[in-house]
Amino acid sequence: MSTDPRLFIGQDLAAGQAVALPKEDTHYLVNVMRRAAGDTVRLFNGRDGEWRAQIVETGRKAAILEPLEQTRPQAGVPDLWLLFAPVKRQKTDLMVEKATELGVARLCPVSTARTQSERVRIDRFRTITKEAAEQTERLDLPEIDELERLDRVLDGWDPARRLIYCDEAGDEAGEPWGGARGRGQPMAAALAGLEAGPAAILIGPEGGFSDAERTRLRDHDFVTPVTLGPRILRAETAAMAALVLWQSVHGDWR
Missing domain, CATH: 3.40.1280.10 (SPOUT methyltransferase, trefoil knot domain)
Incomplete structure (x- = not known):
């Protein structure tokens, strides 16, 4: 199983479509998990499955990530x-x-x-x-x-x-x-x-x-x-x- 940090986001996920993390997730990713540009992260939004994404840049208020590929298709839970x-x-x-x-x-x-x-x-x-x-x-x-x-x-x-x-x-x-x-x-x-x-x-x-x-x-x-x-x-x-x-x-x- 991947050890990359895993984050839920509200934005759509698609290859090459940049994602800007909110301040709280940026703090967790950069200051708590000590990730930097070039590292990879797993993203999911409840609609588009799970994606492997690369950190493109980090800043105080937002980190920019680029989804690279879908690693798991979307699956739900029992009703x-x-x-x-x-x-x-x-x-x-x-x-x-x-x-x-x-x-x-x-x-x-x-x-x-x-x-x-x-x-x-x-x-x-x-x-x-x-x-x-x-x-x-x-x-x-x-x-x-x-x-x-x-x-x-x-x-x-x-x-x-x-x-x-x-x-x-x-x-x-x-x-x-x-x-x-x-x-x-x-x-x-x-x-x-x-x-x-x-x-x-x-x-x-x-x-x-x-x-x-x-x-x-x-x-x-x-x-x-x-x-x-x-x-x-x-x-x-x-x-x-x-x-x-x-x-x-x-x-x-x-």
């Missing part, structure tokens, strides 16, 4: 979305980073009855996904939605997309986490019984979903409730575990 209730910033950032590494196509922050953080910074998410894609050989970046209330998301949901809803609660009032009755099916078993196709995974907030949210989710035919085992996982751990299971059964890990 999998992650819906998640934002938690504390560091943990939310971790979810965004790992979801990008694990091949999620779309990130959808949702607000629920027990969501503790209503603030999301889409610009910060974009920076995190860019860096994660650069480091993991991914050829695109996930799309990122603005924060939306869960009920509104469900109102506009396309039933052709299976929604896999991670819920560790049961239906027994007064029992810790609702007891055993009414729990979802173990996720690995549930996935084995589902046809491959567009899908989304829903991860709730710390404290789980409200009774009203659980009832509404289970009323939809496109929703599959699942459990991730006998332990109550943190939101960021649950997201990673669920994505790994889905990729192993229906994704590009097979």
